Amino acid sequence: MKTIKFQESSHEDAFFNEVREKVRAYFRQNGYDGYATRAVWLKGSIYGLASVFLYVLILTGGLPVSWWWLCWIGWGIASLLFGLNIGHDGAHNALSGHKGLNKLLFYLSFNALGASAYLWGLRHVQSHHLFPNVDGCDADIDDTRVLRLSPNRPIYDFHRYQHLYAPFLYLFYSLVWVFYKDFNILNKKRLANLRNIRHPRSEVVAFFLLKALYLYLALIVPLQYSGYTPGQVLAGFILMHFCLSYAFIFGLIGSHFSDEAHFQSLGANGYLPHSWAIHQLITSVDYHAKSPWANLIFGGFNAHSAHHLFPSVSHIHYPAISRIIEEACHKHNIPYKNLTLGEAIRAHFRYLKKMGVDSRAGERMQMS
Template identity: 45%
Template sequence: MLIKFAGYSLLYIALYICIYIPFVGANIYLLISSYVLFGLTGILLAFNCAHDCVHNTFSKNKRVNKIVFYCVFNSQGVNSRLWHKRHIASHHIFPNVDGCDADIDDNPFMRLSPHHKLRKYQQYQHIYAVFLYLVYTLHWIFVKDFIYLGKKNLANLKDQTHSLAFIAELIILKLLYLTFLIVLPALFTTATFQQIMIAFIAMHFIISLFFVLTLIISHLCLETEFPEVNENGELPYNYYEHQLAVSLDYHPESKLANFIFGGFNSHTAHHLFPNMQHTLYTHITPLIREKAIKHKLPYHEKSIPRAIRSHFGYLKKLGAG
């Protein structure tokens, strides 16, 4: 874990410094490449380190986990505290449960749950989804965080309030993000402001697709279930059966995939054992699969291309009604 953190952090810093090298700023293609690689490294740093910090599995010291998570996550432009609450107190408890999982909260653009209202234009969501996915991180940074900031009730999270100090901190952090990625490069590199903006937007297009298509396939596919509560408010499965039913793995025993995706590819193991370091998922996944088959419980696994195809098939199915 420490080696990964050191490696990704050094690469993240080095790629940011590359933006200021004169010949990089003078060549739009090198500038875009530097921005894109910098953005992708930031995502991998979040996958491999910040996410473990949220679950207190990066370090035995909770203060270290908190500091690393705060620094890494906010350096991506998104607010760490807002996501932390959604991820721990909503998604991990009720994945794929309509009205309880903030990650599939009803929105006007995409129908992500079979229990959501179908809007007529959503019959084309499997086509226009890729265009929405291109701006996912930009939307998260400049729109979604502020929507969540203003929502008193979000899925199972009720009566949320935020202090003026927190709101001020959120705005300052976003201004710092824009300063480091746009203002300073525009002032101190050989690139023009227009070139900086092109590189910045190109970076977000690429990292958005990478981020969405490696995470969304973990839960939103044709194979995964969307359990519904009965009249007594009870779900059909116990906690562990539920996690098996709603999760999908891709290359879960691959050490390379584990190194790149920080265990998100072994999503069943992560949801069953969120307090375990992701570096152990390749070892426990065969046991999970074996026990699931033995007890006739669901276990879903695909390659990345097939999982992505399944996701878009799921969008098409939900768009049809």
């Protein structure tokens, strides 16, 4: 694989230098170190305790089955919020200066959802963040024929309907992740830009043990202690994953797979069209980026530009950083859009429709 390089541009470098200096000034003036503040630890504790409380309600039973199933849904959503707000920061060592604590909370939060934290960190931190929206270099662009998510992928006749059938497929997102995708990635020696992958034996052993533990806690224990039938337990588990999938997908997928984002291709010389900073900016989509309420829920995923430019900074600082980015973009005449959640979702489905009917759509998605 050829070495991938970013272009050098004095104009683009001036933009990022200004943003970086203003972010440093923001930290100095407010006495921040870039890590999580008390607010992050507080909401993380609330989400974590809510997850535990709802799981206990599932085990104790005694509720009408419809209310009991709501506890399953709540358990899944609370666990997801803990992962988004605590685990994701931990994956980037942005929670604390103690790397061991970051890893512990990252592994705890993601494996509690049934997903492999180790494998997610591999493809997210070591692949996606380096080359977002670069086909063959970004592991988050799934190698699947069912959905055409990149303008550089082959187009098939059935893709013209993908914007219609995608909502049905999205219901199964977390189930596929937990029971298929992780196993598939574990067996790969090559993943996007990653080559000759050799997983540590300890991580492989932990992978299977944690999968077994998740199945035991999520299915066997409720079946043993709740008093509900196997069918009701299985229905609660599946319903939880359906709602978890939708919450994850519709909150996050518009961050890159959007007609507001750009997909870039390597030139013959191995260079991408822009500098590192501009590449991160134009391949990301923000929504409610300056809202503290959106930050409270989505853990900074809504401020994706700030996250990609400053991944080692806790998401609690992203609303302030997003203001700095927006001002600098206007000053340097660089495109920046901050959508609403509804606009981001619509942009995603417009993108799916374009990818399904026009093999040349990628040409318009390039930014020259």
